[in-house]
Amino acid sequence: MSINSSATNSATTLYEKLWQQHIVEEKAGETPLLYVDRHLIHEVTSPQAFANLKFHNRPVRHPERTIATMDHNISTRSIKIDAAGEGAANQLRTLEKNCKEFGIKLFGMGHKNQGIVHVMGPELGLTLPGTIIVCGDSHTATHGAFGALAFGIGTSEVEHVFATQTLRQTKAKTMKIEVNGTVGEGISAKDIILAIIGKTGSAGATGYVVEYCGSAIEALTMEERMTICNMSIEFGAKAGLIAPDQTTFDYLEGKEYAPKGDVWNQAIADWQQLKTDDGAEFDTTLSLKAEDIKMQITWGTTPGQVTSVDSVVPSPDDFIDQVEKDSCSAALAYMGLTAGTKITDISINKVFIGSCTNSRIEDLRAAASIVEKYQAQGKSVSSHVDAIVVPGSYRVKEQAEAEGLDKVFSAAGFEWRLPGCSMCLGMNDDVLKEGDRCASTSNRNFEGRQGRGSRTHLVSPELAAASAITGHFVDLNS
Amino acid sequence: MEKFTTHTGLVVPLDAANVDTDQIIPKQFLQKTERVGFGQHLFHDWRYLDVSGKENNPAFILNKPQYKNASILLTRENFGCGSSREHAPWALEEYGFKVIISPSFADIFYGNCINIGLLPIILTEDEIDTLFVKSANENIEVTVDLANNKISCADISFDFSLDAFHQYCLEQGIDSVGWTLKKIDTIKSFEEKMPAWQ
Numbered sequence: 047m048s049i050n051s052s053a054t055n056s057a058t059t060l061y062e063k064l065w066q067q068h069i070v071e072e073k074a075g076e077t078p079l080l081y082v083d084r085h086l087i088h089e090v091t092s093p094q095a096f097a098n099l100k101f102h103n104r105p106v107r108h109p110e111r112t113i114a115t116m117d118h119n120i121s122t123r124s125i126k127i128d129a130a131g132e133g134a135a136n137q138l139r140t141l142e143k144n145c146k147e148f149g150i151k152l153f154g155m156g157h158k159n160q161g162i163v164h165v166m167g168p169e170l171g172l173t174l175p176g177t178i179i180v181c182g183d184s185h186t187a188t189h190g191a192f193g194a195l196a197f198g199i200g201t202s203e204v205e206h207v208f209a210t211q212t213l214r215q216t217k218a219k220t221m222k223i224e225v226n227g228t229v230g231e232g233i234s235a236k237d238i239i240l241a242i243i244g245k246t247g248s249a250g251a252t253g254y255v256v257e258y259c260g261s262a263i264e265a266l267t268m269e270e271r272m273t274i275c276n277m278s279i280e281f282g283a284k285a286g287l288i289a290p291d292q293t294t295f296d297y298l299e300g301k302e303y304a305p306k307g308d309v310w311n312q313a314i315a316d317w318q319q320l321k322t323d324d325g326a327e328f329d330t331t332l333s334l335k336a337e338d339i340k341m342q343i344t345w346g347t348t349p350g351q352v353t354s355v356d357s358v359v360p361s362p363d364d365f366i367d368q369v370e371k372d373s374c375s376a377a378l379a380y381m382g383l384t385a386g387t388k389i390t391d392i393s394i395n396k397v398f399i400g401s402c403t404n405s406r407i408e409d410l411r412a413a414a415s416i417v418e419k420y421q422a423q424g425k426s427v428s429s430h431v432d433a434i435v436v437p438g439s440y441r442v443k444e445q446a447e448a449e450g451l452d453k454v455f456s457a458a459g460f461e462w463r464l465p466g467c468s469m470c471l472g473m474n475d476d477v478l479k480e481g482d483r484c485a486s487t488s489n490r491n492f493e494g495r496q497g498r499g500s501r502t503h504l505v506s507p508e509l510a511a512a513s514a515i516t517g518h519f520v521d522l523n524s
Numbered sequence: 525m526e527k528f529t530t531h532t533g534l535v536v537p538l539d540a541a542n543v544d545t546d547q548i549i550p551k552q553f554l555q556k557t558e559r560v561g562f563g564q565h566l567f568h569d570w571r572y573l574d575v576s577g578k579e580n581n582p583a584f585i586l587n588k589p590q591y592k593n594a595s596i597l598l599t600r601e602n603f604g605c606g607s608s609r610e611h612a613p614w615a616l617e618e619y620g621f622k623v624i625i626s627p628s629f630a631d632i633f634y635g636n637c638i639n640i641g642l643l644p645i646i647l648t649e650d651e652i653d654t655l656f657v658k659s660a661n662e663n664i665e666v667t668v669d670l671a672n673n674k675i676s677c678a679d680i681s682f683d684f685s686l687d688a689f690h691q692y693c694l695e696q697g698i699d700s701v702g703w704t705l706k707k708i709d710t711i712k713s714f715e716e717k718m719p720a721w722q
Contacts, residue, residue, distance in 0.1 A: 070714045071707060077689040079704065081714055083722055091609065093557035104701070119555060133555030140557045177722060184608040184632060200610035200636035202700070210704045212711055216687055218631075248542055249602035252628060282605065284631050305721040313721035348542050348605075369541045369600060376540075471607075473551045492546045492606060494569045 057323035059220050060289050061255045064195040064320070068178050070212055077214040083177035085112045085207045086163045087150070089119065089134075089141040090473070091182030095205035096144040107211045109149040113172055114141060116154055117162045119473035122436050122463035125156035130474040148208075159302075161439020161465050164188040164402040168272060169441055171301025175290035175317040180207060185402045185489065187278040191271035192298070193290035193320045195255070198279065218284045219253055222328040224260035227336035232522050234412065235270035236404060236487070236506035238262070238334075239277045240342035240352050245332065248350035252282030254330065257322060262336035263288060268297040269408040276403045277489050280349040289321040343389055343519060344491045344504040346377030351491075353389065355509065356521045361385030380493055381501050382481070390519050394503070396484035397433035397514040398496070399460075401470035404487035404507050405438030410446050413487075413507035414454045416522070420515045427459030428517030434461045434476065436468040460514065472496050485513040525641040527697035531622045532667040533595030535677075537659040538585055543599060544606035545633060549615040562611050563618025596623045596666050598655050604633025613637045623668050625675070627652045638690045641697060643668065645675060645684045654680065670695060 058066075071079040085108075092114075099106070106112060116138050121129035128135035138155070145152040153159040159170060164185050167173040175193035180186060182204045189196035203213055223242055243250075256278055258271075266274070271288050278286030295314055298304045305313045340354035351374070353360065359378070362371040362385070378385060383392070399405070399413050413435070420426075427433050435455045437443040443465055446452055452462045469476040470488035472495070478484055480499030487510050491502040505513070512520045553565040565577065571586060573579040580587045586594070597616065603626040604612060613636045616624065624637065625645045637644045645668065647655070658664050658677065666677045670691065673684050686694075693700060704711075 071710050075688050075692070077687060079707065079710075081711070081718075090554050094559045094610075097557070097559070098701075102701070104705075131555075137555050137557055174721065182608060182610075184606065186608075198608035198632050200608055200613075200632060200639060202610060202636065202639035206701050206704065209701045210708075210711060211715075212704060214689070214700070214704070248605060249628060249630070252602065252631060279606075279632075282602065282630060309720045312719060316719060316721070348544075373541055471546075471551050473554065490544075490546070490606060492544045494550055495546050498550070498569050498575060 057326040059322045059326045059328060060193065060257055060287055060320060061195065061218070061220050064176065064178070065217060067176065068195070077216055079212050080178060080215050082180050082207050082211055082213055083111065084172060084179045086167055086179065086181035086186070087112060087114045087204065088117050088163050088183065089137045091201050092144065092204055093137060093140045095201050095208060096148070098205050099208055104209045106148040106150065106208045111211060112150045112208070113167070114145050114150050114152040115160055115163050115166050116141065118467045118471070120155065120466045121474055122466045122468045122476055125464065127155050134474060158440050161441065162402045162405065162467055164276065165406060165438030165442060168192065168268070169301070169439060171298050171304030174298070174304070174313070175294060176320050180213065184279045185276050187283065187286045188272050188276040188402055190275040190278065190286040191268060191288050192294055193287060193317065195285055195287070197285045218255040219329040221251055221254040221256045221283070221330040221332065223256055223258050224331070224333045225258070225262040225336050226260040226333070227262055229262055229336045229339055230523070232508060233339055233341060234506040234508060235266060235273035237339055237342045239274045240344070240349070240504065241334065241339045243277065243281045243349050244342065244352040245334065246281045246350070248280065248348040249282040251278070254283050255285045255287065256283045257287045257289070259289065264291065267408060268293060269406045272406065273403055277349065280489055290317050341506065341509060341522060343509065345381065345383060345389070346374065347380055347491055347493050348373070349489070349491060349504060351377055355389050355519055356524065357389060359383045359385055359387045359389065390521055392483070393518045394483045394485050394513055395430055395432065396478055396482050397431060397510050398436070398469040398484055398486040398488060399434070399507055399510050400436030400438065400468050401488035402438065402467070403489045405436060405442065407442050407445050409487065409507040410435065410437060410442070410451050411449070413511035414451045416508050416511040417454055417458045417460070417515070420512070421458055425515050427514045431514050431517055433459065433514040434463055434469065436463045437465050439465050458515070469496055485510045485519065525697040525699070528641055528643055528670050528694040530667060530669050531595070532665060533622060534591065534593055535596045535598050535655065535659050535664050535666050536585055536591040536594035537656050538597060538599045539656060541600035542602045542605055545604055545609050545612040546606055548604070548612040549609065554609060554611055559614065560618065562615035566615040566619045590663055595620050596625065597621050598652070598659060599624065599626045600652070601626065601628045603629050605630040608632045610636045610640070613640050613642050617642050625652070625655065638693065639700065641694060643670065643694060647682055647684060651682045
């Protein structure tokens with residue numbers, strides 16, 4: 047990474063433009079106050095915020111700018127509200143009550159628009175370029191794929207947005223991550239972002255807003271761009287951004303909540319200005335060649351502990367920094383791995399295809415196409431593997447079923463489930479057992495994330511699908 | 525929020541980097557709709573040998589008798605990474621922590637701490653190393669003086685910096701929502717100028 051001196055010319059970055067356009071008040075001695083255009087909420091991080099509003103007898107300032115869904119702890123086997131246990135049901139019913147009381151639109155159990163909050167927002171056209179979008183969930187960075195400044199917030203901030211439609215934010219530093227060239231066969235957006243995190247480390251972008259650019263990023267579809275921006279938080283970034291372009295506009299046009307008619311035309315004219323000016327300076331720059339990116343897999347307990355599928359499990363001796371050495375040792379112990387083991391020799395017994403990172407229709411198509419290739423050779427899910435596919439929303443589910451993807455998965459021995467966050471964080475009953483080893487298309491491989499003592503390897507949908515069938519990781523390019 | 529002025533307390537050294545919020549408060553404890561009841565589940569998977577949290581893990585530093593009343597957590601880089609769950613600072617606060625000292629914090633976690641009056645202090649790697657070495661040899665008490673942005677421990681003291689408004693909020697214990705609601709006219713005039721698509 048190269049560090050530049052801070053910008054001195056008038057050319058500005060996309061982040062600075064979004065920042066400037068949203069300043070409600072900037073006053074000496076106070077953290078700047080920014081306007082929030084869209085507030086997405088779910089059952090887990092909102093109840094205490096609503097309770098505090100009620101305690102102070104304050105209304106939600108703009109219920110129409112607030113959209114709720116149920117995703118984090120819902121069952122993926124039943125649309126019944128109490129199917130995932132008493133605690134979950136209480137939280138879901140609390141959200142229902144609060145939305146009713148404060149006049150907030152809720153996509154509840156079984157609603158056609160229900161889905162993981164970061165899948166639902168974009169597919170309905172609630173996510174628009176040039177907006178500030180917040181949600182009490184760290185993967186809100188996903189929406190940055192549209193050129194929106196989007197970031198996760200805590201419950202005190204959820205309350206602040208409810209009451210004021212604003213937030214206080216300190217300005218972040220800027221980082222440009224440029225990926226130029228053309229990725230190789232079978233290399234997905236997940237591999238690109240994991241490769242980036244491998245270069246920066248798990249905290250490489252703490253304090254920064256990242257803008258992804260370069261020809262390999264421009265070539266991505268919106269769904270791929272969402273996978274990239276989704277994982278910005280996994281290397282510490284406040285937000286990830288991709289400048290909106292024709293791909294963005296084509297995706298949004300006609301979506302249920304996207305602007306229509308003259309307003310749409312005005313929006314396009316405004317959104318076309320949303321790009322970093324030539325000559326604008328970033329605080330830090332990182333460049334990758336798309337051709338160098340191989341299929342990625344995490345071996346440790348942070349997303350930065352990642353390598354390519356054709357390599358081996360690293361050793362603490364491979365690191366110079368003492369903290370990294372210690373982290374490597376601790377991760378190998380937790381993951382039950384021995385340094386030097388070929389990645390493709392690691393067996394798994396669980397597969398999870400889903401999460402706000404990789405549960406959109408293109409992810410499911412990619413996974414299904416791998417399954418079909420193996421099926422053509424008469425192969426199905428390995429007898430010692432349990433594999434589940436969890437679509438990101440009801441709309442994704444409906445589309446996948448219209449294309450027959452559910453049948454491809456089911457015929458090969460995958461379980462086709464109902465939408466939700468599911469095993470990404472295991473707040474419902476989709477939890478791994480101690481010692482389970484999972485190929486997961488989700489975003490976090492933290493200790494215990496998918497269940498106490500469970501071992502998570504983050505991979506692309508393609509690699510997850512192939513691993514389910516072979517029972518171990520495979521180098522699809524060999 | 526309570527006002528923060530000075531605090532003197534026992535330091536517990538948690539020698540781990542990248543401690544994520546899933547570790548601080550695992551997901552099975554996030555189903556509460558109240559603001560309390562998280563302290564007993566702090567660091568659950570490290571702190572307890574069993575799933576139900578009845579059997580203490582004697583090897584985990586917080587369970588060592590000499591740290592029973594610790595109120596200052598000393599830790600390594602990137603503390604609080606991962607999920608935005610404010611339940612993590614709630615759990616730390618309810619357990620009894622007033623201050624967390626680290627070479628770096630994840631952004632969302634840092635903001636969440638400020639918002640509830642739990643003071644996150646950033647020191648340099650060398651200063652952190654000094655405190656780890658010192659705390660390995662003896663129980664150390666540290667005094668945090670917010671007004672002077674100084675922490676001291678016997679014969680050593682370090683300066684730290686804080687955003688001016690964050691400092692003001694902590695010192696005054698302000699209700700940040702109430703503070704912003706006083707500016708409602710400024711917010712309204714911003715809204716009047718917004719384009720239709722926004």
